[in-house]
Amino acid sequence: MSDNRPGLPHRPDDLSPDGGVRRVRGNDYRVLQPPEQFTPELRVSVVIPAYGAQDKLDLALQGLARQTYPAALIEIIVVDNGTSPPLRLPGGTAARLVVCDKPGRACARNTGLAEATGEVIFWLDSDVVLTPGAIEAHMRWHHTAPYLSVTSYIRFTEAPLPEELPDDLEAAFEPAAPHAWLVDLVERTEGLTTDSPRPFSLHVGGATSVNAGLVRVAGPMDDDLIVGQDTEMGFRLYQAGAVFIPEPRARAYHLGPTMRMRQQKSIDRVSHAFVADRIPAYQWLRTHPTRGWQVPYVTAVIDGTAGYEVVRAGVDALLASTVVDLTVVVVGPWDTLDPDRRAPLKDPDLDLVLVHGHYEHESRVRLATSEEVDPRVPFVLRLPAGWTPGEDSLAVLLDLARTEGLGLVEVVLDEPASEVARLERVSSFARARLVARPGEPLDDAVAAVAGVQRVDGDQHAFTREPAQPVGRRSAYKARIQAKAEAARLAKESERLRAQVSKWRDEAARWRKSTVELRREVGTLRRELYTAQKAQRDMRTTLAGTVRRAIGKRLRG
Known part of the structure; x- marks a missing residue:
């Protein structure tokens, strides 16, 4: 079966030695091997939705001004999402300010996306400060293939906000907490390269970049969603062929906790009610046995x-x-x-x-x-x-x-x-x-x-x-029987494991008793040896005394 539909535009650096676009199997991006030194050519558009918190936005913009990636290739778009009084850009900032009157972060991001001209889109929250090499670390990957989404390692700090960004970010913002669920996801899947059925979960808006052509294929963010827009868009990017990469060199500090960290149960309750209809990969949210969904599996x-x-x-x-x-x-x-x-x-x-x-x-x-x-x-x-x-x-x-x-x-x-x-x-x-x-x-x-x-x-x-x-009765019956058998075997396995554990404990006690008995036997042997030696010494002494007494009498 052939297909002549065009793919994403690509550059010479994207090509493999045989002239084709570099291929990633599954999500194992390790085959791309980005070089330590590369010639920056791709333009990146940093889209920052913002509502209030002018002081945090100022620090985020200062962090962007210190990036090691060429400033001429960085486009910064700040989207004021209805702040009153309106947000402002600090003097000398190389950024554009646009306004989105419709509430919602997804709408603000889509407004910024419509203004973006770069080959790569970099989503950045207005309360996130990038370390100087973060964008360069992202762009190393984007220069190797035209279908990537790269995410930074974010740490959450509750340190007092400085008026000016210091040179040493670590000294200013540490101790800070890691993005726990992201770190756990990455560690469980060897960096999302193995056993990762939902790598699109890595697409979070705090500090994530994605090829702009891939965004055009997948479409903008769903502004009908209340929460979960990042993940839903990540799923559509995955469906469009994206590879998701966690980049530890791209570090960032989130200034304070997120709303999800403060109200996780409430946010999950709202999110799950909506994303289940749109993300069929979340089968664990689709527990009803017969109902239909907006997007079928x-x-x-x-x-x-x-x-x-x-x-x-x-x-x-x-x-x-x-x-x-x-x-x-x-x-x-x-x-x-x-x-x-x-x-x-x-x-x-x-x-x-x-x-x-x-x-x-x-x-x-x-x-x-x-x-x-x-x-x-x-x-x-x-x-x-x-x-x-x-x-x-x-x-x-x-x-x-x-x-x-x-x-x-x-x-x-x-x-x-x-x-x-x-x-x-x-x-x-x-x-x-x-x-x-x-x-x-x-x-x-x-x-x-x-x-x-x-x-x-x-x-x-x-x-x-x-x-x-x-x-579906016969197949359901078979599956129910299989589940029941699996449950029985699991229970039996648990019983046997408990029995083995009991035997191990019993063996350990016997080994301990044997060691103690050996110690007691050793002590008794030493005591017996001491007693026997004392007895021999007494006999030797008594025999010597008797011989001396007999000798005296004979001489006398």
């Missing part, structure tokens, strides 16, 4: 022109799947159907009319004239006409793709395969489009950035025989 695409019975068999099988977080796109020329046609039995488009009428009001089915899918959907299943998946087929394919980190799972029913079902990871295909070389099949690029695997459809309950959907 999977979209299945089916050809709606294959005949009413054929189309219905495939669609109904998908709707009966154990994966409920799913929509089905049925593709056909629906806009050509005449609603006022008479004599339906003689209608040459009767099958299309039947498919349209049968699913027009089904909430999880969308009748579309093209295969376009919401780019926020994590997975797309392309099901050939006439194929019917089993109740648990899709769930098994998703488990395989997630476990192996695959970008594409192909399902075949016979060899040689005349047609295949395809489960595509949208983020992997987006990355592949960014790095695919001219003329290279897109699937080959997907194999390079994520991986491709082919499986036997018979073994995954796919068939070409239409089947009456029986609902």
Whole structure:
């Protein structure tokens, strides 16, 4: 399968030795290896949304004035988000001040984004002071590939604010607390290079940069969200092919605690209510067994022109799947159907009319004239006409793709395969489009950035025989039984671990008793030896005394 859609614009430094854009598999950015010395060429736009706290903004701007990255390549845009009296820029500051009257940090950032002209966007909060080499540390990475998002290590200080930024930031702001959840995330995943299903969580607005072309692809921040805008945009960047990098050399100080640190439970309560609808990767927030969501986890695409019975068999099988977080796109020329046609039995488009009428009001089915899918959907299943998946087929394919980190799972029913079902990871295909070389099949690029695997459809309950959907009971029952068995085994394992621990404790006590007994035996042996020696000495002394007494008598 090939795709001729253009990727992001790139520079010569972005290219690998063979002339292609440098490729990252998954989120393992270590292959990029940015050089210690590089020639700065990319322009960076620093967007600072601000509301009040003029004193903190002044310090943040002073920190920007000290950056080691060339000032001529740094554009600073401060967005006053309705402060009264209005914010001002200190004299001599190389920054622009624009106003956003609509409340909300997302609106302020989008206002600044519309003004930005740089190849890289750097989100910076107005109460964050960058260390001098922070922007340079970010830009080292951006010069290696055109699809990166880089985040600084922020420390939270409660030190008194100086009127002027001192030369030694560490002396002024330490002791400071690290960004605990970020540090934990990075440490658990070896810097987000392994076992990181949600690397987009690293996209936080305090001090994060992202390629501007990638932002244009993903779209601006969602200003309908109350909180969680950074993470939601990070998810869309991930879907667009982004790689997320924590950069320890890029350090910053947050002047005081954040609102989340002060009111985490309240903010999480609000955030979870909204982001669950928009970020399907947060499956742990989607606990309801049957409800639908704004952005589904999977979209299945089916050809709606294959005949009413054929189309219905495939669609109904998908709707009966154990994966409920799913929509089905049925593709056909629906806009050509005449609603006022008479004599339906003689209608040459009767099958299309039947498919349209049968699913027009089904909430999880969308009748579309093209295969376009919401780019926020994590997975797309392309099901050939006439194929019917089993109740648990899709769930098994998703488990395989997630476990192996695959970008594409192909399902075949016979060899040689005349047609295949395809489960595509949208983020992997987006990355592949960014790095695919001219003329290279897109699937080959997907194999390079994520991986491709082919499986036997018979073994995954796919068939070409239409089947009456029986609902999700059997698969749910099997899963419930499997969970119960897993719980039983876990309990048994816990019991055995406890028994082993008991035996270890008992063995330790015996070892301790043995050591103590050996010590007592040793003490007794030493005492016995001393007593025996004393007895021998007494005998020797007594014998000597007797011999001397007998000698005296004999001499006398």
